[in-house]
Amino acid sequence: MISKPPTIKQIAEQLKLSVSTVSRALHDHPGIGLTTRLKVQKLAKELNYEPNLTAVFLQQGKTNTIGVILPELSEHFFSAAVSAIEEMAYQRNYTVLIAQSHDDAEKEMALVEKMKNHRVDGLLVSLAKTTRSFEHFENLKRFNIPVVFFDRIPSIPGSHTVSCNIETGTTEAVTYLLKKGHRTIGMINGPESMLASNDRKHGYIEAMSKNRLKYDPSMIVNCDLSETGTRKALQQLLTHKRKVTAIVTFNDYIALFVVTALKALNQDVRDIDLISYANLPLISYLDHRPVASVEQFPFMQGQKATGILLDLLYNKNTQSADGGAIYKVVIESQLVEDSSLKKAIKVLK
Amino acid sequence: MISKPPTIKQIAEQLKLSVSTVSRALHDHPGIGLTTRLKVQKLAKELNYEPNLTAVFLQQGKTNTIGVILPELSEHFFSAAVSAIEEMAYQRNYTVLIAQSHDDAEKEMALVEKMKNHRVDGLLVSLAKTTRSFEHFENLKRFNIPVVFFDRIPSIPGSHTVSCNIETGTTEAVTYLLKKGHRTIGMINGPESMLASNDRKHGYIEAMSKNRLKYDPSMIVNCDLSETGTRKALQQLLTHKRKVTAIVTFNDYIALFVVTALKALNQDVRDIDLISYANLPLISYLDHRPVASVEQFPFMQGQKATGILLDLLYNKNTQSADGGAIYKVVIESQLVEDSSLKKAIKVLK
DNA sequence: TAATTTTACGCAAACGTTTGTGTAAACTTC
DNA sequence: GAAGTTTACACAAACGTTTGCGTAAAATTA
Numbered sequence: 001m002i003s004k005p006p007t008i009k010q011i012a013e014q015l016k017l018s019v020s021t022v023s024r025a026l027h028d029h030p031g032i033g034l035t036t037r038l039k040v041q042k043l044a045k046e047l048n049y050e051p052n053l054t055a056v057f058l059q060q061g062k063t064n065t066i067g068v069i070l071p072e073l074s075e076h077f078f079s080a081a082v083s084a085i086e087e088m089a090y091q092r093n094y095t096v097l098i099a100q101s102h103d104d105a106e107k108e109m110a111l112v113e114k115m116k117n118h119r120v121d122g123l124l125v126s127l128a129k130t131t132r133s134f135e136h137f138e139n140l141k142r143f144n145i146p147v148v149f150f151d152r153i154p155s156i157p158g159s160h161t162v163s164c165n166i167e168t169g170t171t172e173a174v175t176y177l178l179k180k181g182h183r184t185i186g187m188i189n190g191p192e193s194m195l196a197s198n199d200r201k202h203g204y205i206e207a208m209s210k211n212r213l214k215y216d217p218s219m220i221v222n223c224d225l226s227e228t229g230t231r232k233a234l235q236q237l238l239t240h241k242r243k244v245t246a247i248v249t250f251n252d253y254i255a256l257f258v259v260t261a262l263k264a265l266n267q268d269v270r271d272i273d274l275i276s277y278a279n280l281p282l283i284s285y286l287d288h289r290p291v292a293s294v295e296q297f298p299f300m301q302g303q304k305a306t307g308i309l310l311d312l313l314y315n316k317n318t319q320s321a322d323g324g325a326i327y328k329v330v331i332e333s334q335l336v337e338d339s340s341l342k343k344a345i346k347v348l349k
Numbered sequence: 350m351i352s353k354p355p356t357i358k359q360i361a362e363q364l365k366l367s368v369s370t371v372s373r374a375l376h377d378h379p380g381i382g383l384t385t386r387l388k389v390q391k392l393a394k395e396l397n398y399e400p401n402l403t404a405v406f407l408q409q410g411k412t413n414t415i416g417v418i419l420p421e422l423s424e425h426f427f428s429a430a431v432s433a434i435e436e437m438a439y440q441r442n443y444t445v446l447i448a449q450s451h452d453d454a455e456k457e458m459a460l461v462e463k464m465k466n467h468r469v470d471g472l473l474v475s476l477a478k479t480t481r482s483f484e485h486f487e488n489l490k491r492f493n494i495p496v497v498f499f500d501r502i503p504s505i506p507g508s509h510t511v512s513c514n515i516e517t518g519t520t521e522a523v524t525y526l527l528k529k530g531h532r533t534i535g536m537i538n539g540p541e542s543m544l545a546s547n548d549r550k551h552g553y554i555e556a557m558s559k560n561r562l563k564y565d566p567s568m569i570v571n572c573d574l575s576e577t578g579t580r581k582a583l584q585q586l587l588t589h590k591r592k593v594t595a596i597v598t599f600n601d602y603i604a605l606f607v608v609t610a611l612k613a614l615n616q617d618v619r620d621i622d623l624i625s626y627a628n629l630p631l632i633s634y635l636d637h638r639p640v641a642s643v644e645q646f647p648f649m650q651g652q653k654a655t656g657i658l659l660d661l662l663y664n665k666n667t668q669s670a671d672g673g674a675i676y677k678v679v680i681e682s683q684l685v686e687d688s689s690l691k692k693a694i695k696v697l698k
Numbered sequence: 699t700a701a702t703t704t705t706a707c708g709c710a711a712a713c714g715t716t717t718g719t720g721t722a723a724a725c726t727t728c
Numbered sequence: 729g730a731a732g733t734t735t736a737c738a739c740a741a742a743c744g745t746t747t748g749c750g751t752a753a754a755a756t757t758a
Contacts, residue, residue, distance in 0.1 A: 072432065381736070
């Protein structure tokens with residue numbers, strides 16, 4: 001009842017041919033006569049022959065597989081990115097091996113090693129928050145396994161990256177608020193240690209200077225991204241001697257926390273305009289939603305990153321001249337006003 | 350500069366040993382003397398030796414890999430499930446190969462074939478909406494590749510499944526509304542062709558009969574799950590001669606559509622209580638949110654399904670006696686009131 | 699028709715492992 | 729000290745492919 005999948009060898013025996021002939025026949029090799037070629041292909045179809053990819057992989061030294069390592073699959077930003085990655089990979093006949101680091105640098109290291117042992121042809125990575133050292137990635141270069149980082153990219157030079165320019169989006173956001181008449185604009189930022197926080201801060205400062213306004217450092221408060229941290233940060237802004245009329249929040253979660261906190265304080269939520277960075281698909285359906293969002297295009301980031309990786313793989317095989325080119329794609333983040341924020345929803349579940 | 354990963358053969362040559370000895374030494378085989386064993390392991394560490402898994406896979410006839418096929422990764426329900434799957438698989442030293450059917454039965458078929466060729470040890474599947482035939486899955490049995498379906502499960506007997514009992518959850522939901530005093534409870538259901546719609550309908554009817562109330566078929570309207578379809582269905586309920594005071598919607602998306610439509614009609618949203626089936630993480634933050642939700646536990650479904658698959662794989666290897674046992678796990682869906690609906694949010698992006 | 703080219707296929711190595719079996723040397727036992 | 733046992737390793741096959749090379753037979757050429 002239970003049987004092993006048919007092999008080339010079986011076909012060869014049945015037809016009294018050699019395995020090499022069968023292999024070539026199946027690949028339409030010109031050195032094989034038409035009649036035998038057809039005979040082989042006919043039997044192959046009859047037996048439902050399909051090549052054993054594990055054998056092919058070993059023989060070819062490549063697996064047509066790309067590995068994806070990211071912090072958390074259930075986070076919408078990442079699952080959207082993976083969705084794009086898988087789709088593109090599928091079109092180009094690649095398969096996707098997936099793993100989550102859960103923002104743990106050590107696990108990330110172990111995963112890189114595992115991916116290497118699986119002989120993935122290339123790697124797509126969005127870094128864990130705690131990753132400080134990048135040797136395990138450097139290590140891959142020696143084995144000619146290309147890596148493309150997206151969104152959470154490393155600070156080391158020489159790596160291929162796709163990221164979103166948060167800074168310009170932030171400048172846009174603050175400028176938008178200024179145009180709406182706001183003069184005291186607060187920002188609830190992430191931890192100072194995060195690159196992402198820095199980008200937002202610089203974007204803020206840039207907007208002020210562009211509009212010839214004085215930058216007040218106390219308008220930007222850091223927080224640890226927890227709900228209570230957010231509440232504290234908000235408190236700090238609310239008790240500021242200048243009355244804050246708008247707040248740019250680190251992301252949609254923080255915006256949610258702010259709305260919740262304001263309600264808890266019995267403060268009229270409409271007094272304060274919010275702008276955040278889109279990472280929650282449903283945010284536009286909230287009643288006290290941000291007036292605008294800085295869109296980060298997870299889908300596009302996934303696409304671009306995959307495109308680059310496939311390019312690198314292709315060039316690796318064709319030994320192209322531009323062997324050393326470093327890809328650094330920056331997607332401009334974009335301010336999206338609430339009115340156009342609500343996307344067409346497809347019901348998928 | 351670019352080098353190939355070290356192999357067992359290289360170690361053997363350097364130490365003037367045979368490959369078999371090296372292999373056994375690395376596996377702590379008792380037949381190898383302590384001194385050589387240590388010598389081998391030392392050199393292996395120095396060279397950063399790691400086994401080439403493609404070779405191991407070919408030799409063992411298994412890959413320690415499980416394939417996951419589902420409709421859409423960017424859909425929260427599925428990404429949550431995959432997250433659980435990956436996590437559990439990782440703990441048991443399995444790797445996850447992932448692919449999306451985009452609800453296309455043909456692509457699903459192709460993916461099954463591809464997974465088979467990749468020699469995944471087992472498969473986790475949530476069916477495409479359009480899947481009608483299951484031969485390609487049956488086919489896997491012949492090759493001893495177990496399949497566990499979750500959430501979107503097939504109607505054929507003899508397959509391992511994990512699913513959520515929507516019916517009882519629906520009964521709970523309707524009963525809950527009845528207890529709140531509602532007497533005319535509408536339901537915006539999915540297409541009649543979907544199993545999921547049937548479950549909801551039966552749950553509704555069950556609740557009515559349990560509470561000795563007459564079931565009015567016109568209270569349940571089908572819709573195609575689009576926004577305009579929802580609007581039409583809603584219209585039908587609103588113009589019903591009996592005044593509908595509560596609606597059970599097919600899922601969170603439909604609830605959203607309903608809220609949007611009511612607002613557009615300038616109808617006070619608070620007049621109508623909504624209950625839906627949770628699949629959107631943010632729903633509890635909406636202002637006019639459902640008063641309760643039927644939770645479907647994507648994470649748990651992923652966990653259970655993976656657990657079963659790993660069990661099957663283990664039993665396959667140990668030739669256990671219960672070879673023919675069919676797993677049918679049904680998770681009771683659960684009505685969650687709004688008050689306890691808001692989950693602790695972890696900021697991950 | 700003999701020499702040359704072309705056609706159509708087979709042989710065997712290679713990819714990197716694992717594992718059953720064979721066999722010297724070392725060690726036991728009486 | 730001979731027979732038997734154990735220890736510690738080597739040999740070689742196997743997993744299912746791909747591919748460089750070799751070689752008969754057939755087809756072409758002169």
